[in-house]
Amino acid sequence: MSKQPNDLKGQRFQKALEDSGLSGAEFARLLELENEQNITNWKKRGVPAYMVGEVALTLVVEREWLEGKNVPMRTEATERHPAPPAANDSSLYVLDPLELWEPDTPLQDGEIELRLYKEIELTAAPGKIGRTEIQEVTGPKLRFSGAVLSSCGVVPSNAVFATNNGNSNHPLILSGSTVAIDKGATRIIDGEIYAIDHNGHFRIKFLQRLPDGIRMKSFNSGEYADEDYNFDDILAQRIVILGRVFWWSSTRPLQGPPLI
Structure with a gap:
């Protein structure tokens, strides 16, 4: 058999x-x-x-x-990949030195470059108030592991990155964090985190479907209340789901705000 x-x-x-x-x-x-x-x-x-x-x-x-x-x-x-830790290594951690690279350093096997999305301030006509718009910015790239994309079910051409600003999801996602976004995943799955273009402003929120629209939730719910938008609001305020946030990373300055 x-x-x-x-x-x-x-x-x-x-x-x-x-x-x-x-x-x-x-x-x-x-x-x-x-x-x-x-x-x-x-x-x-x-x-x-x-x-x-x-x-x-x-x-x-x-x-x-x-x-x-x-x-x-x-x-x-x-x-060519490093071997896993030996069984007699009680720590089960291997610390490798960081590898510095420049923009012109060739990609290694398994690496992919992600494009940058950013709020861009548009030039306003005299007497008019300027506004912002989410655009792809040419130049900056983020090197990323193809294995991580594969494990998250992300097609490389759909992956972009951006910078989180604000403390609405503190301390889960710190202000200044780099976030990776899957532009191919715009269908709302309740409780997942999404990058949103809200009338030209970049926002990161947990999303929940409502019978007549959506609810935006913040991890820092003590300071940021839930926001409900019906379908008319979504159209009027140009709310567009850019994609699902599947990865984020943060720096932690010595003088950063307390996490708890």
Whole structure:
């Protein structure tokens, strides 16, 4: 009897884990999973689709092989990735030096450049009040991991980045954070975070569908009340969903505001 697809995926995950020298509990901690039961399930059914990219990268195997496809477990390109921590390394952390790069530094394997979206102040005619508009800015780029895009289900051509301003989502997303946006995901999923063009102003909000419109919610709900907009408001105020925020990163100045 031939092996079922899920059986094969499970066996391949188990082999990759054994080759790494990590126990199930150690690998669960490495991926910041809540418990080891996920690893036990993966040995039987295979790694779920949304985690395959991260697991393949961590265990240094080809993603397609882990998915049960007829490809080698590893290739020369795979071997260029760093190996996972050894099982006897109780810390399970490997600290690599940061690599400095300039705009003209060639992209490495697995890297993708994201385009910048920004509020641009438009020149106003004499006696008129100027306004802003969200535009793609040529020049600045953000280097990003293709594996992360793949694990988040983001098509590279749909990925852009922007800068968050304001404390409406503090301390989850700090003011000055870089956020990555999937322009291909504009359908509202309740509770997800979206980048929004609100009459030319860039905003980041949790969105919730209402029978007659949408509700914008902030993580910092103590200072920022929910905002409800009906369909007429959406048209009148030029509210456009730019895409789902799937990643963000922050710097933390020494004199920054308290997080709690």
